[in-house]
Amino acid sequence: MNDMTPLATSASREELEALRDVMRDFGKNEIRPRIRDLELAGEFPREIYRQLGELGAYGTMIPENMGGSGMGFEALAIVSEELAYAYPPLSAGMNLQAATVPLTIRNWGTPEQIEKYVAKLISAEILGCNGMSEPDGGTDFLGAMRTVAVRDGDDYIINGTKMWITNANVADVAIIYCKTDPKAKHKGVSAFLVPTDTPGFAASRVKCRVLGNLMPTNGLTFTDMRVPASCMLGAEGEGFKVAMTAMDFGRLTVAARSLGLTRACLDASLEYADLRTAFGEKIGSFQMIKHQLADMVVEVAAATELVYKAARMYDAGDIATRESSIAKYYVGEVCNRAAQATAEIFGGYAFSDELPISIYLNFAKLWQTGEGSANLQRILIADDALGWKLMDRHAQKVRNA
Template sequence: MARPVPSYGDETLDALAEMVRDFGLKEVRPRFRELEDAGEFPRELYLRMGELGLFSCCFPSEENPEAGYRALAVVAEQLAYTYPPISAPMNLQAATVPLTIANWGAAEQIDAYVDGLIGGRILGCNAMTEPDGGSDLLGAMRTRAVRDGDDYLITGAKMWITNANVADVAVVYAKTDPAAGHKGVSAFLLPMDTPGVVVDRVPCRVLGKLMPTNMITFDHARVPASAMLGAEGEGFKVAMSAMDFGRLTVAARSLGLAQACLDTAVDYANEREAFGQKIGNFQMIKKQIADMACEVAAARMLVWDAAVKYDEGTVPTRESSLAKYFAAEVCNRAAQACAEIHGGYAFSDELPISVYLNYAKLWQTGEGSANIQAVLIADDALGWKPMDRHRRPSFVPRPAGATA
């Protein structure tokens, strides 16, 4: 059953949402099994999304002067609604990688990569997580970048790096001063064909084949000092700004998937009959649907609050964390309820419900695990460590294609 796209209170955003959902429902969802079975990275989909302008939400241009973070949230939500894996580039191609380069990079770096990334012609990855690092992404970092004349030699490994096997460029974080803790981390922009960079796929059958994850090994990979993003020792600040962008998009993606779970469950409850009546008549199923409806509506308000604050000119670290934490929790509960309502049919390859379950759990972990988010939110509420203590102006990108 076709569902109306929610209104965002703005004609431009409503039209954008309609376009994105139409693209997903016509060009992706009917082919999801075909795409998964092919086992190839869907580069043509990335190009198509780039051509549609889905990755350029935060980069104004003559064709898109009203671009902003609300648009980013709308696109991320609708892509996740149609099929979760195809919303992954809203982090890598639209936010985490291009915004980090645009925010911290030199003019030459911006001109070399940003337009290609948001156009889907260049693929990026964010190399932050390490095999032993867990949630202590930067404090426990073992990857080293040692100065060698005008260059740095990077040695170490990164784990769980989405799209590294197909990426053209990576934002890499490494310790330039191991004795300085978080202040000893620096960020680099590294072409993936650099000698000494080796990528190995990490088998993750439950995530399917459209969002590959990988391990990257650096064996004295040489990069020029000019490849650094920001100054030496500013990698922690670079990483935290990237996480802020990422949390907004993961929150929006979780919202879109939760809405898909709700709509799928409602359709099934209206169609499936048991004991002589539609299963939607059973009180336990009514309760599950009521909970989903309320929680999805509440998650939408938190996601929207964060996106609006970005567009108003600040980096809403607190609001992004609240939205990411709550939307991911709602998404998990909605996916579980959707599966329970479908019973055995939840395991059928003809339906994407098993995909919903796996991606709901993934997004509960990505961009800061649920436990870490809970600690941050609680410390903020207790007044022990305010999340907005480093409040700063939000990044306002220059028009796409403009010369710095």
């Protein structure tokens, strides 16, 4: 199945703003007061995922007949932004539970796969992960791909490894990208939808202290993992197309999450600059800090326009690969500058576990890399501007397939 038909979104401006209010209140009342206790407990916050599923946070991109709200991409961006504003690690589900897993199944899965997984993913009854990058390469996941799937009758036998796979140790189902024809380059990639309790599937937690405890990342190992051919997403050799559509939508959520984090930096900096005194004056009166605050204000405004332009283009049924890449690159840069400025404004307090400033710094850098690094986005944007490689070409081919 290749259902790339855009959602018939009908969310009004009032409905979208009401959604923002709901998510903002949830972040303020249910997430922020619990952050310290959740981090200290060090356990995956499954309860919060379920609460978000009940609120419909993960279902904006899924039509009502599949269990979602069908509110569309702008709604997806709103939820992503507000969850990242509340606390960055808890916004990871906006890729895995809303975009790159259930939406990919919706677009490429069989009716049986859709019925089995999509509604349960967006309700967070089950959790998903996306197995794309490998130890030898993240951005170059095709060139570095060593994971292979060999046909054996009605099954495929998968061997290989993946790296930096968010939530894999708690996930119930994974999308795994493999080479079914190692000689065919990108045309030899296929995608499989694999339950994580399949024999031969193993996840091992990679400790990343600087990211906190609420967004686990993992290495995956597949050892003679036998999966039925019916687990394939799309047809054999269509894995590259599957991945490109997943990354398009993933870039939008990463851009929106970076926007939310930038806003969190700005608001924390404004509050602190109005309270903290030095040399007998509020530090917000110092020229350098005024400059930093002004830059954040302006860049939040510009970043907001880029994120929601891409979202609204998708909602209109347009291809927005270029716009989502531009948003992802620019907002990532803005977010890093804001996080750095916030750390400078807070001084030594930026390193305290009582405050989230160090988390802001680390997630700003992380999201510059996720769904395609900043350097890759610059190359893609420049090649498109030069007319050498149009960024929408893959999406157009998928839409017309």
